[in-house]
Amino acid sequence: xxxxxxxxxxxxxxxxxxxxxxxxxxxxxxxxxxxxxxxxxxxxxxxxxxxxxxxxxxxxxxxxxxxxxxxxxxxxxxxxxxxxxxxxxxxxxxxxxxxxxxxxxxxxxxxxxxxxxxxx
Amino acid sequence: xxxxxxxxxxxxxxxxxxxxxxxxxxxxxxxxxxxxxxxxxxxxxxxxxxxxxxxxxxxxxxxxxxxxxxxxxxxxxxxxxxxxxxxxxxxxxxxxxxxxxxxxxxxxxxxx
Numbered sequence: 031x032x033x034x035x036x037x038x039x040x041x042x043x044x045x046x047x048x049x050x051x052x053x054x055x056x057x058x059x060x061x062x063x064x065x066x067x068x069x070x071x072x073x074x075x076x077x078x079x080x081x082x083x084x085x086x087x088x089x090x091x092x093x094x095x096x097x098x099x100x101x102x103x104x105x106x107x108x109x110x111x112x113x114x115x116x117x118x119x120x121x122x123x124x125x126x127x128x129x130x131x132x133x134x135x136x137x138x139x140x141x142x143x144x145x146x147x148x149x150x
Numbered sequence: 151x152x153x154x155x156x157x158x159x160x161x162x163x164x165x166x167x168x169x170x171x172x173x174x175x176x177x178x179x180x181x182x183x184x185x186x187x188x189x190x191x192x193x194x195x196x197x198x199x200x201x202x203x204x205x206x207x208x209x210x211x212x213x214x215x216x217x218x219x220x221x222x223x224x225x226x227x228x229x230x231x232x233x234x235x236x237x238x239x240x241x242x243x244x245x246x247x248x249x250x251x252x253x254x255x256x257x258x259x260x261x262x
Contacts, residue, residue: 034195074255075196075239089248125195133201135184135243135251140195 032056032139034126039144046116046148052109052126052141060084060104063129065137066111068122068146076122079111080129094120116148153252154179154240161260167228170257172240173221178252180221184243187216187225190256191236199238200225227259235261 038050050066065080079090079100088100099112109126123143130138155173162168172179172187179185187200198207200216203223213228223242227234240254 075241075253077249077251077253080249091249127196130198130201133186133198133205133207135182135241136186136198136201137188137196137241138198138201138207140188140197142193142195 032128034128034139034141036124036126036141036144039124039146041147041149042116043150044117044148047112047114048116048146050111050113050124050126050144050146054107054109054126054128057128059102059107062131064102064109065127065129066100066109067125067127067137067140068120069125069143070119070122073122078124081109113146116146118148120146121148122146153244154242154254156238156240156254156257158255159258159260161262162227162230163262164230164232166230167226168230168259170225170227170238170240170259172223172225172242172254174223174242174244174252175221177246178242178244179218179223181245182243183218185216185218185223186241187214188239188241189234189236190239196239230261232261235259 033055035053066078081100097115101110125143126141127137128139130136188196190196204216244252
């Protein structure tokens with residue numbers, strides 16, 4: 031079955047950096063676009079970034095552009111999010127999600143999330 | 151503030167039907183048939199329940215249905231069960247952003 035397992039979250043000071051990872055299994059990772067989506071405490075969902083199956087196409091939300099970098103390693107079935115210059119407003123649970131192929135504009139599988147807390 | 155507007159909470163008794171609305175604009179919900187709905191239990195990953203307005207993924211109960219009228223999409227849950235108590239989020243394609251999916255703020259469903 032499809033599994034997405036995030037790791038790498040934790041407590042970091044403002045201005046600090048963190049690298050999130052997402053280990054994928056149960057499907058051909060290299061066939062799928064992947065995304066990071068976050069959820070601030072008590073808030074709704076926000077799409078952060080996505081990367082095409084080959085890694086050649088990448089987009090970011092304006093709120094993280096220039097600070098976050100998404101990447102993937104298809105040989106390792108892994109997705110990454112390098113987060114630099116972190117701010118308090120980046121505090122959230124970060125989810126790794128698979129962009130569906132058979133459905134349009136839909137995330138068909140999500141991980142359980144990893145919590146990032148930015149605080150001094 | 152989320153791009154799509156959902157009620158903060160809805161409630162219903164077991165066996166009843168409830169509807170959760172998701173209101174956007176002609177640039178998203180109203181302009182395209184690409185509305186999805188996700189269910190999220192506390193501490194769990196979101197689960198896709200409806201895609202492309204009214205399609206159910208394999209394995210999702212037929213008690214869940216979706217529809218759209220104008221700029222408002224709706225998720226209806228019939229025969230409410232205790233296990234349906236969760237947060238529900240809508241999303242839609244949007245022509246207004248490079249990251250062309252926007253989410254609603256979420257609705258907490260309470261089964262009384």
